[in-house]
């Protein structure tokens with residue numbers, strides 16, 4: 001998956017710390033054996049008042065009008081500004097599949113659960129860490145003047161939001177390239193076949209109980 | 214000589230190559246697979262015409278979706294067709310690729326994190342991965358065990374390597390003697406209460422100190438199990454004689470000369486005396502009391518004799534947690550009434566957990582207020598062992614249901630779930646909203662605290678029993 005350098009669109013804020021992957025996609029949807037089709041169930045227990053299950057039609061659901069993503073002005077967002085430790089908990093990659101299927105391709109937070117963070121990049125979703133102060137500033141801007149325009153420049157590592165000073169962010173080179181180039185991670189690792197085989201030969205000598213049987 | 218931590222040593226021993234992009238490939242010794250996070254990975258393999266590189270390093274079992282009743286009916290016992298499809302898909306994938314699986318009707322079936330150690334699949338010094346965050350459990354053996362996502366599952370299947378970056382080192386020392394009635398579960402919850410659920414993010418935690426050394430292997434597994442709730446991807450305890458003795462007679466452990474050689478290697482697996490850690494936390498074991506969570510994140514935890522906090526009006530996170538839990542600020546933990554009891558999960562479903570809980574229940578009956586109390590052993594073999602000791606009878610006469618192995622009400626992907634607003638004393642690891650059932654309310658506790666709560670109908674201090 002190759003991403004463009006510039007992301008622009010609209011954001012919504014989820015002002016809640018420690019949002020775990022159980023909330024992003026509840027367990028009953030993990031029964032799916034596919035990566036697609038999870039968007040309708042993103043944040044299911046928060047977006048809807050009734051209990052959801054795989055295959056239940058959105059038109060049959062009771063919508064929670066108070067949840068931010070249900071507010072008419074945030075219907076088309078593609079960037080989520082979240083609070084500390086977003087995506088903690090379960091390793092379920094379904095959380096990222098659901099975000100992506102919903103149309104969110106950038107998540108910005110002070111910190112992320114480690115596994116969720118990795119999962120994002122494996123699926124072409126950009127996860128950006130910025131300071132808690134900056135996040136709070138974005139929250140309060142949105143609360144005050146319903147600001148929701150955002151532009152993200154991945155190559156130059158900058159976030160532009162009207163009325164807020166340009167925000168710089170850090171990102172590992174390999175993650176950045178992974179998004180920009182859309183690398184096939186497995187194909188890339190398989191280029192190191194010789195190194196892996198050499199390691200295995202050494203391993204058979206040093207710790208024979210690992211690969212025996 | 215350079216001074217290294219246990220994590221540094223295992224990392225070094227598994228380093229394969231640094232890729233051009235600056236990331237590292239580390240070699241993976243064992244890969245545990247279950248039905249929920251693997252189907253898309255196997256599909257990916259098929260699409261790229263690949264097969265598992267080292268099929269003998271993989272072990273699979275269905276655990277998340279499986280019913281805990283009617284096991285004799287095998288697959289027919291799975292009522293939900295979508296759950297069943299997932300279990301059948303695991304069977305098909307394992308058969309197609311020649312992967313060793315403990316199927317639903319195998320007595321060795323159970324929660325992945327229980328069966329790994331039970332079978333000697335988990336050994337010191339190994340790198341172990343599984344598409345499940347609680348893989349951290351296996352760190353109890355002095356292995357580097359990490360939960361991974363499905364894309365990474367596919368990557369490990371194809372290459373036997375994981376793309377990694379070296380994490381930072383964190384040391385958590387617990388010294389002194391635990392009070393009676395305080396368990397490994399309380400230690401691990403206490404730590405999370407102190408450092409927070411993001412406290413260990415970006416780190417591998419090594420637990421040390423005499424209170425940790427004195428824990429049984431089961432206790433160390435409980436401790437490391439919840440390293441992920443402290444934000445760390447892995448937790449570990451240096452292997453010692455207790456570890457070597459525990460693994461020696463397990464079916465998949467090396468035998469004879471191989472075992473001797475292995476033990477010699479395992480003995481080198483400890484942090485050097487002057488090894489440096491990026492962060493150190495020290496706690497006194499005597500200060501740890503039985504713990505009970507009151508909120509919707511594991512860090513929202515209190516001592517048994519404490520109360521639900523009084524929160525500031527602008528703290529949206531805490532207010533929404535208390536609303537969800539249906540608790541008033543300032544409520545005494547001991548005044549919280551409970552509807553259901555769940556003893557099980559990869560945190561607390563091993564034989565030692567069941568023994569400890571049954572001692573509290575022996576000769577007693579659960580409170581009339583308890584609507585349902587269930588015990589779900591971590592594996593078919595734990596169940597068998599417990600039955601041979603008569604523990605099932607103790608649980609049943611106290612009023613508990615005695616079930617078959619699986620994740621069960623830890624996450625309720627199977628029929629074992631809380632109803633709306635029901636409150637559960639649970640020995641699992643996550644009190645997230647809806648985790649045990651839509652709008653269900655979870656309080657995390659140790660097995661003996663859960664057993665004591667079942668007698669009282671509310672939380673009580675197990676030290677007073």
Ligand code: SF4
Nearest residue numbers: 347558559620623624
């Ligand atoms: S018992 Fe719970 S935490 Fe453990 S593997 Fe199963 S679902 Fe995950």
